[in-house]
Amino acid sequence: MNIKETYDFLEALIKHLNNRDVEKHELLIWTDERGIVGQKGVGVKSFHIGFDWYDRKIIITPDKPLVPFETHRDIPKKPWKLAELAPWVQRSTAVCCPNCECMLSKHTWQYCPKCGQRLDWEK
Numbered sequence: 001m002n003i004k005e006t007y008d009f010l011e012a013l014i015k016h017l018n019n020r021d022v023e024k025h026e027l028l029i030w031t032d033e034r035g036i037v038g039q040k041g042v043g044v045k046s047f048h049i050g051f052d053w054y055d056r057k058i059i060i061t062p063d064k065p066l067v068p069f070e071t072h073r074d075i076p077k078k079p080w081k082l083a084e085l086a087p088w089v090q091r092s093t094a095v096c097c098p099n100c101e102c103m104l105s106k107h108t109w110q111y112c113p114k115c116g117q118r119l120d121w122e123k
Helices: 003-016
Strands: 028-035 038-049 058-062
Touching: none
Parallel strands: none
Antiparallel strands: 028 038, 038 058
16 A cells, blocks of 8 residues: 555545544554454554665554564473374384474474474473
């Protein structure tokens, strides 16, 4: 969406609202994060014009981070034994990441080198 399209949209929206209560409406950016009552959104902190590499761009700064930290990867998971995934390889002592099934060196990595899943060797 470019500036002209945004301006036309906002102008039509203000006309639709008959110029009343425009100050009470808030800009909101939808995120993919789910909440208890539906989809979550964040407000807009500011707009500014980009320069240098961002020349000809309008930059919108949200009031909260749009992308939550990947907390699911930070919860330690026990690596799988290859024998659990492939019963026909019963003698193997190889282990795999529980998230992406990447082969791992036992007890040498705290995180999977492929997907970043935190590993718990103690469980």
